[in-house]
Amino acid sequence: MHILVVEDxxxxxxxxxxxxxxxxxxxxxxxxxxxxxxxxEECEFDLIILDVMLPGLDGWQLLKRIRxxxxxxxxFLTARDAVEYRVKGLELGADDYLIKPFSxxxxxxxxxxxxxxxxxxxxxxxxxxxxxxxxxxxxxTRQGERIGLTNKEFALLELFLDREGEVLSRxxxxxxxxxxxxxxxxxxxxxxxxxxxxxxxDAYTPKLIHTERGMGYVLxxxx
Amino acid sequence: xxxxxxxAARLSLLFALVSVLLxxxxxxxxxxxxxxxxxxxxxxxLRGRLERMETLLDGGESIAALRQRPQLYANxxxxxxxxxxxxxTKGNVLxxxxxxxxxxxxxxxxxxxxxxxxxxxxxxxxAWQTFEQDGRSLTLVAGKLLxxxxxxxAAYRLRLWLALAxxxxxxxxxxxxxxxxGLRPLRRLSEQANRIDMHHLNRRLDIDREAxxxxxxxxxxxxxxxxxxxxxxxxxxHSADMAHExxxxxxxxxxxxxHTLRRERSAEEYRQVLESNIEEYERLSRMIDSMxxxxxxxxxxxxxxxxxxxxxxxxxxxxxxxxxxAEDEGRRLVNQSNGTxxxxxxxxxxxxxxxxxxxxxxxxFETPIHIGTSNIEGWVKLWVxxxxxALSPDDLPRVFERFYxxxxxxxxxxxxxxxxxxxxxxxxxxxxxxxxxxxxxxxxTTFTLWxxxxxxx
Numbered sequence: 299m300h301i302l303v304v305e306d307x308x309x310x311x312x313x314x315x316x317x318x319x320x321x322x323x324x325x326x327x328x329x330x331x332x333x334x335x336x337x338x339e340e341c342e343f344d345l346i347i348l349d350v351m352l353p354g355l356d357g358w359q360l361l362k363r364i365r366x367x368x369x370x371x372x373x374f375l376t377a378r379d380a381v382e383y384r385v386k387g388l389e390l391g392a393d394d395y396l397i398k399p400f401s402x403x404x405x406x407x408x409x410x411x412x413x414x415x416x417x418x419x420x421x422x423x424x425x426x427x428x429x430x431x432x433x434x435x436x437x438x439t440r441q442g443e444r445i446g447l448t449n450k451e452f453a454l455l456e457l458f459l460d461r462e463g464e465v466l467s468r469x470x471x472x473x474x475x476x477x478x479x480x481x482x483x484x485x486x487x488x489x490x491x492x493x494x495x496x497x498x499x500d501a502y503t504p505k506l507i508h509t510e511r512g513m514g515y516v517l518x519x520x521x
Numbered sequence: 522x523x524x525x526x527x528x529a530a531r532l533s534l535l536f537a538l539v540s541v542l543l544x545x546x547x548x549x550x551x552x553x554x555x556x557x558x559x560x561x562x563x564x565x566x567l568r569g570r571l572e573r574m575e576t577l578l579d580g581g582e583s584i585a586a587l588r589q590r591p592q593l594y595a596n597x598x599x600x601x602x603x604x605x606x607x608x609x610t611k612g613n614v615l616x617x618x619x620x621x622x623x624x625x626x627x628x629x630x631x632x633x634x635x636x637x638x639x640x641x642x643x644x645x646x647x648a649w650q651t652f653e654q655d656g657r658s659l660t661l662v663a664g665k666l667l668x669x670x671x672x673x674x675a676a677y678r679l680r681l682w683l684a685l686a687x688x689x690x691x692x693x694x695x696x697x698x699x700x701x702x703g704l705r706p707l708r709r710l711s712e713q714a715n716r717i718d719m720h721h722l723n724r725r726l727d728i729d730r731e732a733x734x735x736x737x738x739x740x741x742x743x744x745x746x747x748x749x750x751x752x753x754x755x756x757x758x759h760s761a762d763m764a765h766e767x768x769x770x771x772x773x774x775x776x777x778x779x780h781t782l783r784r785e786r787s788a789e790e791y792r793q794v795l796e797s798n799i800e801e802y803e804r805l806s807r808m809i810d811s812m813x814x815x816x817x818x819x820x821x822x823x824x825x826x827x828x829x830x831x832x833x834x835x836x837x838x839x840x841x842x843x844x845x846x847a848e849d850e851g852r853r854l855v856n857q858s859n860g861t862x863x864x865x866x867x868x869x870x871x872x873x874x875x876x877x878x879x880x881x882x883x884x885x886f887e888t889p890i891h892i893g894t895s896n897i898e899g900w901v902k903l904w905v906x907x908x909x910x911a912l913s914p915d916d917l918p919r920v921f922e923r924f925y926x927x928x929x930x931x932x933x934x935x936x937x938x939x940x941x942x943x944x945x946x947x948x949x950x951x952x953x954x955x956x957x958x959x960x961x962x963x964x965x966t967t968f969t970l971w972x973x974x975x976x977x978x
Contacts, residue, residue, distance in 0.1 A: 379813065399802070399806050399809075449841075450841050450844070472842075476838065476841065476842040477838065477870075478842060478870070478874065479867060480810070480867075480871055480874075481803075481806075481807050481810060483807055483878065483941070484843075484846065484878045484881070485846065486842055486843060486845065486846050489845040489846045489849055490845045492845075493845050511792075511796040511799075512795065512796040512798075512799030512800065513799070
């Protein structure tokens with residue numbers, strides 16, 4: 299997958315480029331609006347990450363130009379979180395946005411979501427190692443043994459399974475499972491993950507839910 | 522300078538206008554009185570003339586004799602503007618004194634004295650009377666040309682206009698002077714106000730020795746200055762507080778990183794430092810987030826979008842969110858709320874989340890936390906109650922201040938940096954409501970959000 303990062307701040311551009319490359323994406327960087335436009339005209343991209351505060355051609359103008367020629371997914375970055383900003387970006391045809399400062403994990407999650415854009419059919423059945431989830435019948439088993447979960451524990455596990463192998467940040471988990479769209483500054487998510495582990499992981503091997511310190515949690519079968 | 526921008530000019534103009542109206546009315550009244558008086562006297566004179574002529578004719582003087590000796594009545598008339606006709610029934614002129622060569626007016630016979638105006642090139646006032654003499658009917662007509670009267674009145678009118686103009690001008694100048702003098706306190710006020718700026722917000726307007734109206738204005742302005750000074754000093758304090766609060770995580774970041782770089786370390790050690798750094802970064806990010814929210818709610822330029830929020834559902838969601846944490850500490854979250862309110866769902870959720878987090882942080886283990894609602898006279902009360910150590914009376918009024926911490930020792934990394942309750946208050950105020958706290962060592966601590974049932978949109 300080919301991603302264009304349009305960002306004038308060097309450090310940000312560098313770490314985005316490095317991080318995305320390490321995650322297996324091909325990355326080009328445009329340092330200003332005109333350079334970015336040149337790149338867009340030269341190559342095909344699958345996703346554009348666009349900082350809206352740019353010298354020369356600014357992000358909004360660039361977005362308008364992009365939309366005139368293609369429907370490539372655009373994720374815009376902004377340091378201003380005023381509602382008008384978000385609305386403006388989305389109205390101009392952006393597909394998603396992130397407010398600075400954002401965590402890199404969050405950015406990766408958004409990139410993956412945009413890649414999978416289109417009608418995503420909700421999975422009805424998950425299986426990772428010997429952990430199985432039947433979403434419709436609300437059954438979870440491990441090594442064939444039934445595990446009783448509360449509603450929220452079920453939702454949390456479903457989220458982990460749906461994003462198997464992806465690191466999920468605490469804020470992302472809080473917003474998806476409890477609709478808490480802000481950093482509530484408590485260890486609620488830690489507690490919830492710990493309780494889920496107690497039911498799903500503690501008595502079994504291999505362990506499936508892993509902590510990525512400073513970033514979040516990931517569910518995957520590690521060898 | 523546009524006229525209506527200067528109070529003095531406006532007042533002077535009003536003075537002048539009032540004077541014109543007043544002088545004009547008086548002038549018009551005097552003019553009309555004079556006019557009527559002159560007309561009455563002229564009429565009286567004409568009547569007198571008719572009487573004398575009649576007496577003359579009655580005294581046996583024949584028309585023929587009178588025609589022979591015009592000086593008899595000419596003396597009597599004297600002026601150049603007097604008219605006299607003696608007419609017979611057929612309208613033939615028997616005697617005529619007519620310096621203006623007016624045509625003989627067409628008059629109806631009348632027993633008594635009648636008066637009328639004659640229009641034409643030279644208008645005149647005439648009086649006439651018909652009487653019998655020696656068996657024939659004669660009409661005596663006495664008249665007066667109006668030219669002289671008109672000229673006189675015209676001259677009088679001119680003088681009145683001149684007087685009026687002079688009066689208006691005088692009133693304007695007088696008004697200008699008076700207004701300038703009368704508005705001097707205002708100029709003093711503006712001079713004083715000019716001396717107040719960002720660096721001298723503690724200055725106040727002098728209210729001694731001023732007129733009652735100015736004193737009222739100055740008091741109003743002083744109160745405004747007081748509020749502004751309060752707001753500004755709060756703002757300065759907030760900036761200073763924030764700068765100080767930012768120092769702690771930055772000190773950790775800087776110190777820890779520099780310390781790590783002083784010599785070669787294992788990959789695991791580097792990893793630990795980076796992870797610890799992330800925690801500090803997140804803390805900084807949360808603080809910035811909170812400060813921005815506070816900035817937006819404290820200075821709402823716009824009406825917030827509101828929707829009907831089911832309180833029981835909202836609290837239920839929050840209970841589910843904090844359930845795990847509470848259970849770990851042997852506590853229960855009890856939802857006693859119901860009803861709906863028109864509010865911003867996200868902000869209200871955030872305010873309640875902060876209150877519940879606060880209750881969990883400071884409440885005693887093994888005790889329940891109650892969240893409930895009640896309606897009181899147009900207000901919805903949303904309260905969060907916990908058992909635990911009471912807040913000291915000194916702390917109570919200050920817990921909603923930014924960065925205020927009851928007990929500096931109780932701060933921890935997980936703490937919201939002293940902004941959680943400030944955010945609650947800000948959100949309440951943005952909804953035209955408020956927040957209050959009661960604390961008692963046995964009854965526990967209750968935070969109450971007061972929100973209006975129907976906000977003033």
